[in-house]
Amino acid sequence: MNILKNIKGFYELSLMEWKGVVSSIIFLGGCNFRCIYCHNYDMAFNPKDIPSKDLDDILNNLDNRKGWVDGVVISGGEPTIYGEELIDFLLIFKKRGLKTKIYTNGYNYDVIEKIVDKKIVDEISMDIKHIPGKYEEIIKVKLPELEDRILASINILKRAKINKEFRLTAVKGVHSLEDIKKISELISPEKIILQNVTNDCVRDAYKELITPFTDEEIKCFEKKIEVDHGY
Template sequence: MTADNLVIGGMAAFSTVDYPQHLAATLFLQGCPWRCHYCHNPHLIPLEAGDENITWQKAHRHLKSRQGLLDAVVFSGGEPTIQKALLPALQQTRAMGFRNGLHTGAPHLKLLEPLLRWLDWVGLDIKALPADYEIITTSRYAGSESWAAIEALQNAGVDFECRMTWHGALQSPEQVTTVGERLADQGVRRFAVQIARSDQMLNGAIGAGHLSAEDKQRVRNTLSPFFETLDVRA
């Protein structure tokens, strides 16, 4: 398996938001084992690429032209860890002098672990408490390995933040704060609560899930003392 096998569904040539405090190019990889109701990239769920697919060769040429200008490359999705070609791609971007970032829900810990030595930062999606993952992902076997990834990242010394997508129809403010408190108990120092985007969702039947300003502020006030950084992102 080589990096040439990477199935890329899209690329952001320049991003200031995908890797904290660094300028990055972001590659969106195809494929995801979950079907989260609020997924805003449903076109990335199939493993096969659509009409807009980008080859690794094209992405690699772009990255070479940005050496010295960009700090990092972020691999997002979809769920990038399910692609075996991710490892050689990480090795190549590291050899080019870039920091490596990863956005992952860590559905399978055994797929994440071989990547850890090649990663500089991870945005770990935590969907809910382990027992509530099926409500979000529609998968009966989701949750435990995602939470286990926290300890794996800590043991590997990889910088990371945990992030949770909040949709008002699926999670109450109390559920969000409970997740945050549990993360703090496990030594997580950076947590971001991302408000679900309703303009494009896999399951539009759940509606917009409106959240009041009071609900958002209550979550922010409750959780801020537990973390070095706590963001509530619209």
């Protein structure tokens, strides 16, 4: 793999992607999951079809906006599929005095552990797909040691002295209130961030599998989780 040939997108400025941090976003192509609700499926599944961005151009852009941009968010796709290359990649930005955040699906716990131990990441946002035993309903691939690796990542992040967030994209008919409660317990004392699924940017083959909850249902879930965990 070559991380530098798989830089598939760059947003110069975001005020929303990272709470309290003015950031640029880099998208890396490729992913080991095939989630039914993936909105970035071309980038995740067919990165070769998307032209790559030049790292030097991105660095020039960041250097020109020094003092305005505080951090770089590495999104995807799945950044951790690049293994050790991700470490060197993050270091490029840390050496420029920028904060770094990554999004991950949590499968490559060993990569997550390394970047946490090396203190080259300031925030990690991990997507939780389902409860252990039901992951394949969402990710649609069989991967070795799947549940153990996800649990390992959760535990690494719970211990890590960095900002962390756990997100669940809730799909009606796939996630029940009981599932959401179990996931909430799994990541406790951290709090799950519930996102309602949308089916407008997903692959046609999966559109029928995806039904959003109503806003009221999501609010009700949030309330029940709060009550159960005494937040």
